[in-house]
Amino acid sequence: MDVRRSLLVSFAIVFLAATSARGADHVLVCYGDSITAGHGLEDGQSYPDALRPLLIAQGYHYTVLNRGTSGATTKDAVDDLPSILALHPSVVIVEFGGNDGLRGLPLDQTSRNLDQILFTLQAVHIRVLLAGITLPPNYGPDYIKSFNQVYSTLATRHHVAFVPMIYKDLINVPGTIQADGIHPTAKGSQILAKTLLPALRPLLQQGK
Numbered sequence: 001m002d003v004r005r006s007l008l009v010s011f012a013i014v015f016l017a018a019t020s021a022r023g024a025d026h027v028l029v030c031y032g033d034s035i036t037a038g039h040g041l042e043d044g045q046s047y048p049d050a051l052r053p054l055l056i057a058q059g060y061h062y063t064v065l066n067r068g069t070s071g072a073t074t075k076d077a078v079d080d081l082p083s084i085l086a087l088h089p090s091v092v093i094v095e096f097g098g099n100d101g102l103r104g105l106p107l108d109q110t111s112r113n114l115d116q117i118l119f120t121l122q123a124v125h126i127r128v129l130l131a132g133i134t135l136p137p138n139y140g141p142d143y144i145k146s147f148n149q150v151y152s153t154l155a156t157r158h159h160v161a162f163v164p165m166i167y168k169d170l171i172n173v174p175g176t177i178q179a180d181g182i183h184p185t186a187k188g189s190q191i192l193a194k195t196l197l198p199a200l201r202p203l204l205q206q207g208k
Contacts (some may be wrong), residue, residue, distance in 0.1 A: 008018040028055075028062040031077065031084055032131070035166070036068025038189065040178050045186040050193035051200075059206045065089070068130030075100045081120055091203050092121055093196065095166065096133040098182075101147050102135065108132065111150045118158045128156065129161040131196065136181075149181035161199045169195045 038046025176188035
């Protein structure tokens, strides 16, 4: 175990003790990059915002926290893990990797970082939904295939809930992607929330 993982695990153990003393929480953290943050959207138009009423309508009373950061890489996500643990979530949606791919960062680095995130969250019994993303066609089929494989391999290794491609229901739907060709519109965010919900539902507890 490397030093950084050891420190994260130590922090996680402290978190677990504090959480056990407080009792079960109903906090869902959406942890990701600009897709989660709602880049280019008005306040209240991100997918975490769209997820809140869907959960309430189905009897899930969770505080949904948006912890998306535009431009964040998987390394940034590892560095920020202590702040996520401090929120005492019971469920975390992990949506990172797109910026790694767009910058052409080594895939083994992306894989190691995501592995560390999943390991740390699971070490304190936080339920995880891993949200995958793919890259534009100009990155080439071989790189894209290898990039996509990072998510599926980690989902299998950690036995986490998994949505391989969160944009799957946006493809060819008018008005769902902003002019930059990357980020969802408000309409797209609503679809993202609906795409994630079936995989998220088994991780949740009904009632207050």
